[in-house]
Structure formats: C-alpha cells, structure tokens
Amino acid sequence: MQKLSVAIITFNEEHNIARCLNSVQEIADEIVVVDSFSTDTTEDICSRYSQVRFIKHPFAGHIEQKNYAKSICSHDLVLSLDADEALSSKLRTSIVAIKTQNEYDGYTCNRLNHYCGQAIKHCGWYPDISLRLWHKDKGNWGGSNPHDIFIMNSHTRTKHLHGDILHYTFESIEEHCTQINYFSTISAESKLKKGKQANWLQILTYPFWRFLRTYIVQLGFLDGAMGFIICKNSAHAVFLKYIKLYKLRRDVQKKK
Numbered sequence: 001m002q003k004l005s006v007a008i009i010t011f012n013e014e015h016n017i018a019r020c021l022n023s024v025q026e027i028a029d030e031i032v033v034v035d036s037f038s039t040d041t042t043e044d045i046c047s048r049y050s051q052v053r054f055i056k057h058p059f060a061g062h063i064e065q066k067n068y069a070k071s072i073c074s075h076d077l078v079l080s081l082d083a084d085e086a087l088s089s090k091l092r093t094s095i096v097a098i099k100t101q102n103e104y105d106g107y108t109c110n111r112l113n114h115y116c117g118q119a120i121k122h123c124g125w126y127p128d129i130s131l132r133l134w135h136k137d138k139g140n141w142g143g144s145n146p147h148d149i150f151i152m153n154s155h156t157r158t159k160h161l162h163g164d165i166l167h168y169t170f171e172s173i174e175e176h177c178t179q180i181n182y183f184s185t186i187s188a189e190s191k192l193k194k195g196k197q198a199n200w201l202q203i204l205t206y207p208f209w210r211f212l213r214t215y216i217v218q219l220g221f222l223d224g225a226m227g228f229i230i231c232k233n234s235a236h237a238v239f240l241k242y243i244k245l246y247k248l249r250r251d252v253q254k255k256k
Contacts (some may be wrong), residue, residue, distance in 0.1 A: 002099050004082060005073035005136075010208045013083035014040040016168065020141060021049050023086035023166075024079070024096035027096055027170045034069040063148045066141040080150070084168050088112075091163025095133065098161075102146065105156035107132035112164040115226050116172065123230045124213070130165065131158065144190045146183050180237045188244035194254040198246040206242060213234035 010017060016190045017033075019096060024031065036059035046052045055072065059065055070078055081087075087095070091109055093121045100106060110127035113120050120126060131150045139152040152158060170176040191192040191198075215231035223230070229233065 001016075002077050002102050003075040004077045004079060004099055005032055005070040005075040006079045007032045007034070007060075007066070007073055008081050009036070009069055010042050010046075010081055010083045011036045011059065011141050012036060012038045012040045013042050014038075014045060015171075016084040017042055018045050019106070019168070020081055020083050021046070021052065022049045023092070024050060024081070025049060027087075027099070028033050028079075029093055030074050032044070032066060032069055036065065042255060056203055058232045061144060061145045063141045063145055066148060067075075068134055068222045068234050073136055076137070077133070079133045080169070081132065081165070084229050085111075086168075087164055088164045092159060094161040094163050098133065104123040104159045105138040106131055106150075106165055107161050108158055109133070109161045109200065110164045111167050115165045115169050115170050115176075115230060118223070118226050120223050120226065120230065122218055122222050123215070123227050123234070125217040125230070128167075129160070132165065133161070144187070144194070145184045148172050176229075176233055180240065183239055184240035184244055187241045191241075192248045193250070196245065198242040200246075203239065203242045203246060207235040208241040210238045 006024045008020060008031065010016075018200060021031065028051050029106040030053065031049065033046050033052055034057050035054060037056055040044055043054055046054045057065065058069055065081060069082070077099065094109075097152045108129050108131045111130050112189065113125045131152070133153065134150065138156050139150055141148050142151040142164060143149040168181070209235070211231050214234050220231040
C-alpha cells in the first residue's frame with residue numbers, strides 16, 4: 001500500500017485544526033503542518049497527534065507556503081488541505097482505495113462549503129472542484145495569491161474522486177467581511193505586480209455582474225438568506241479588489 005502525506009498550512013487555527021486532523025489521522029502516514037508562527041494554541045493541539053510533523057516557517061504567500069509544505073513531505077502521494085477543511089467519510093474511502101491502487105498522477109474532488117453553519121449548494125460554491133491529491137513531483141502550486149491552484153505538469157493524468165472536502169468557511173458574517181478586506185488587498189497587490197490596471201468601467205460593472213451571475217445564473221437565491229449575503233459580499237469583494245488596484249496604480253504614478 002502506498003504511503004500518504006497530508007500537507008496543511010496554519011496560522012492561529014486553534015478553532016479548526018483538530019477537526020481537520022481528526023478527519024485524516026486514520027488514513028495519513030504523515031501529517032506535515034507548516035505554521036507561520038501562530039500565537040494561539042495551534043501547536044499544542046497538533047502535538048497531540050502522533051503523525052504530525054509541526055514545522056515553523058515564515059509566511060511569504062499562500063502559494064509559496066504550500067509549495068514549501070509539499071517539498072518537505074516524505075511520501076510521493078500528497079493530500080493538501082487547509083486547516084478549515086475536513087474529509088467526508090466517502091472521500092476518505094476513496095483515498096484509501098487510491099493508496100491501494102494508484103493509477104493516476106492527480107485526483108480532483110468536490111468541495112462543499114459551509115457558511116455560518118449552512119451547507120451552500122449554489123452561488124457558484126458547489127461543486128467547487130479542486131485538485132488536492134497528487135504525486136508530489138507531478139506539479140506545483142501556482143495561480144495568483146491568495147487564490148492558489150495546483151497545476152499539474154504536462155502529459156499527466158487525473159481522475160475525479162467520490163466524496164467531498166468539507167470546507168467550514170465562516171462562522172459569522174463579520175468574519176467574512178474581515179477576510180474580504182484582507183484578501184482584496186492581497187489580490188490587488190498581486191495584480192499590480194503583474195502590471196494589471198483598473199478603470200472605472202470595471203469598478204462599476206464587474207461587481208454588478210458578479211452578483212447577477214452568482215445570485216441568478218448560479219441560483220444563489222435557492223440558498224435563502226445566506227445565499228443573498230454570500231452573493232452580495234462576493235460582489236463587494238470584486239469592488240474592493242478593483243478600487244484598491246486603481247488606487248495602488250494611481251499612487252505608483254504619483255511617485256514617478
């Protein structure tokens with residue numbers, strides 16, 4: 001049977017990490033937790049699990065941190081999870097079967113997002129297919145911070161697994177709004193580094209289209225009040241990303 005490493009990055013995840021570790025401890029041969037110097041009890045909680053290797057490493061970005069975690073995994077088969085995620089029982093069964101007979105280079109699965117205690121089946125949040133299980137030498141994390149994606153090498157084969165990653169996004173609307181502000185800043189800075197610009201047409205129309213797409217086209221209204229809040233906040237996130245990019249670009253031009 002092939003051995004499995006589970007890679008997790010953390011920072012102050014005392015409210016989430018035990019749920020994540022509990023969901024993988026029966027199938028993981030090694031759990032690599034790369035922590036960017038948490039100040040809460042994250043390390044203490046991790047120390048209770050015999051499979052965990054807890055490593056402190058400076059945070060240089062989501063992509064960089066996840067690639068570092070991948071690089072120090074001992075086994076070729078790697079499962080990557082965020083601390084606020086956990087495996088469903090069906091997905092655990094699917095992964096055990098892969099450990100027994102691994103015929104592909106990577107595996108995708110659905111991610112079921114939970115918002116304020118409610119599973120969200122629309123708003124563009126499901127099935128939210130994600131590539132999380134792979135041979136460690138067959139690809140790397142890429143994309144644009146904070147929206148990292150795992151990119152497989154050319155001529156690799158992937159397969160979709162049964163079961164969900166359970167993603168516990170936000171326990172409160174306030175928490176969601178705080179992360180939107182944080183992530184929109186990272187996204188704007190990332191776009192600026194790539195030479196991207198924003199104009200008022202984008203700032204005014206992109207948020208409107210995001211709400212229309214998620215609430216109407218992607219049936220967000222079927223998720224009730226939480227669906228409306230998610231779609232409204234998603235539109236606001238787009239607005240913040242582009243208005244911040246506009247301001248950053250203007251500030252750069254003023255310095256010239």
